[in-house]
Amino acid sequence: xxxxxxxxxxxxxxxxxxxxxxxxxxxxxxxxxxxxxxxxxxxxxxxxxxxxxxxxxxxxxxxxxxxxxxxxxxxxxxxxxxxxxxxxxxxxxxxxxxxxxxxxxxxxxxxxxxxxxxxxxxxxxxxxxxxxxxxxxxxxxxxxxxxxxxxxxxxxxxxxxxxxxxxxxxxxxxxxxxxxxxxxxxxxxxxxxxxxxxxxxxxxxxxxxxxxxxxxxxxxxxxxxxxxxxxxxxxxxxxxxxxxxxxxxxxxxxxxxxxxxxxxxxxxxxxxxxxxxxxxxxxxxxxxxxxxxxxxxxxxxxxxxxxxxxxxxxxxxxxxxxxxxxxxxxxxxxxxxxxxxxxxxxxxxxxxxxxxxxxxxxxxxxxxxxxxxxxxxxxxxxxxxxxxxxxxxxxxxxxxxxxxxxxxxxxxxxxxxxxxxxxxxxxxxxxxx
Numbered sequence: 001x002x003x004x005x006x007x008x009x010x011x012x013x014x015x016x017x018x019x020x021x022x023x024x025x026x027x028x029x030x031x032x033x034x035x036x037x038x039x040x041x042x043x044x045x046x047x048x049x050x051x052x053x054x055x056x057x058x059x060x061x062x063x064x065x066x067x068x069x070x071x072x073x074x075x076x077x078x079x080x081x082x083x084x085x086x087x088x089x090x091x092x093x094x095x096x097x098x099x100x101x102x103x104x105x106x107x108x109x110x111x112x113x114x115x116x117x118x119x120x121x122x123x124x125x126x127x128x129x130x131x132x133x134x135x136x137x138x139x140x141x142x143x144x145x146x147x148x149x150x151x152x153x154x155x156x157x158x159x160x161x162x163x164x165x166x167x168x169x170x171x172x173x174x175x176x177x178x179x180x181x182x183x184x185x186x187x188x189x190x191x192x193x194x195x196x197x198x199x200x201x202x203x204x205x206x207x208x209x210x211x212x213x214x215x216x217x218x219x220x221x222x223x224x225x226x227x228x229x230x231x232x233x234x235x236x237x238x239x240x241x242x243x244x245x246x247x248x249x250x251x252x253x254x255x256x257x258x259x260x261x262x263x264x265x266x267x268x269x270x271x272x273x274x275x276x277x278x279x280x281x282x283x284x285x286x287x288x289x290x291x292x293x294x295x296x297x298x299x300x301x302x303x304x305x306x307x308x309x310x311x312x313x314x315x316x317x318x319x320x321x322x323x324x325x326x327x328x329x330x331x332x333x334x335x336x337x338x339x340x341x342x343x344x345x346x347x348x349x350x351x352x353x354x355x356x357x358x359x360x361x362x363x364x365x366x367x368x369x370x371x372x373x374x375x376x377x378x379x380x381x382x383x384x385x386x387x388x389x390x391x392x393x394x395x396x397x398x399x400x401x402x403x404x405x406x407x408x409x410x411x412x413x414x415x416x417x418x419x420x421x422x423x424x425x426x427x428x429x430x431x432x433x
Contacts, residue, residue, distance in 0.1 A: 043080055043375070045071040051363040051371040057339065057410060061370060064406035067399040074376045075385035082347030083258065085378025088390070090265075093147025096392040098154040102144065102165075107193045112179035115190035116167045117197075118144035120153050126160030128408045131205045132234070133162040135195050137215030139240075139380065140266065141183075141273050143167035148212075148380065152397050159401050162205070166194050166215075170277055177280040180287030181314035182273075185214060185245055185307070186327025188222040192229070195222075199232065206411075208404050209236040213380055216241030217329045220340075224332025235339040235407040237400050240380050242351045243333070243358040245324035249304050251352035262350055263302045270306045271297055288313045330358055340369045341403050343396070345377030372399070 050068050052058040062069055078084040102120040109115055126132050134156055138149055144165035153163045167175070169190055170182035183190065198205065211219035216238030223229050223236055242248045252263040274281075274297060281289045289310060296309040304320065312323035325331075333340075342359040344351060356373065363371035374382070374395070382397075383390035 045073045046375045047071050048372040048374045051360055053367045055367045058370065060410055061403065061406055065399070065402050067395065067402050068372055072374050072376065072395050074383055075390050076387045079383055079385065080376050082345065082349050082376065082378040085376065085381025085383060086349055088383065089148065089378065089381045094151040094392060094394070095390055097147040097150050100150055100154045100157060105197065107197060109179070109189060109193060113169060113181060114178045115169065115193045116172065116175060117194045118165045118167065120157055120163040122160050122162045123157045124160050126408065127405065128412050130408065131202060132160070132208060132408060133164060133198050133202060133205045134208045134210055135198060136163060136165045137191050137211040137218050138166065138168060139213030139215055141168060141171050141269060143171045151392060155393060155397050156401060159405070161208070164194055164198055166191055170273060177277050180281055180284040180289060182277065184311050184314055184327060186217055186221050186329065187315065188218055188225060191218055191222055207233045209233055210400060211238045211241065213240045217243070220329035220333045220336065223338070224329065224335035230336065230338050233338050234411055235341070235404060236336060237341045237343070237403060239343045239396055240345065240348060240351065242355050244328045244330040244355060246321065246328060247355060248352065249324060251354070252303060257349040259349060259352070267300055267303045267306045270303065271300060274310055288316060333362060334366065337368060339407050342369065342371045343399070345374045345379070345382070347376055348379045350379045
């Protein structure tokens, strides 16, 4: 090809198309490089990092729970991205979700609130022959109809567990508030009412305490608030909680791992939930929430702003700092003496790495605590699968049941967790460790 300019003749040979082809290849290579880096495609699968003390129970658990020692293998294409694991959990919960059949129970509270939970009977006898009930506390704004809970409940039923799932106060779309408050970050009243009902209704049952995300904070705080709360409790499992809201609030203002964006998304979810109960909150004479508070809520862009203008006022906390300080389980978790499994993912975009020092230190100091940290999993994802499509059951579902089964069989040999036992688990482990 030739062109005439200023009386000179220029000739473009094959160099120009070759240059464009090179730019295309460079652009494709750059995109592929970004995809590989963002999706961590070069990172190999790895088993969880497990922190524990050298005790007979720990040795037994590691032998009985291969999920804690073998590689956790997420879906190859996207499963090594904490953001995609978290987004898929947030959007659809689980795949091929079953529909367990339960009975909804209503519990009147002393302040006029109505707590609700769903009760699901076991689909057969537990392998130990014991009557065992999982008392489950969901994540923020969740209830028994959420897909991840339905999947976990169905799997647990098939392993011989009765399941009781708390519906957070104000979370059910068809349930009106009967008092001027909703669930908060660490209020244990409704969970305590559900546990009390189970103990009274099934006097022979043993309890397995399970909490997801915010629910993990609630169950650990509940067990640590009063030693009697641990009566008839075999063990506790907490998944993806942050342990200290006061320490976490600063990290939610950072853009690292898009945490500020997640705070905005969670704030929007909470705003919609609170505003769906606007009439109920304003119509009750004893309400601490007024029009001015709800007007402030409309402009909130972070979870901390929502907590400051609405959530802390349900229990009359004078400041956001007091609310986070009083409702975090970090001040109670060290009082738990039953076997405790704490599970987090290193790539969880909601839980900052600095917060993981809390469970790590706890597991290093307390013989009843095991801390399992997976390399992948995001926030409440933990999907498993070969290449692209995840399996219905997640690593999280299976490891909770596997750990619980192991504890149940251990307790049959060393019955130190039952009510009335002269020894608690901690004293036993310290005497034999």
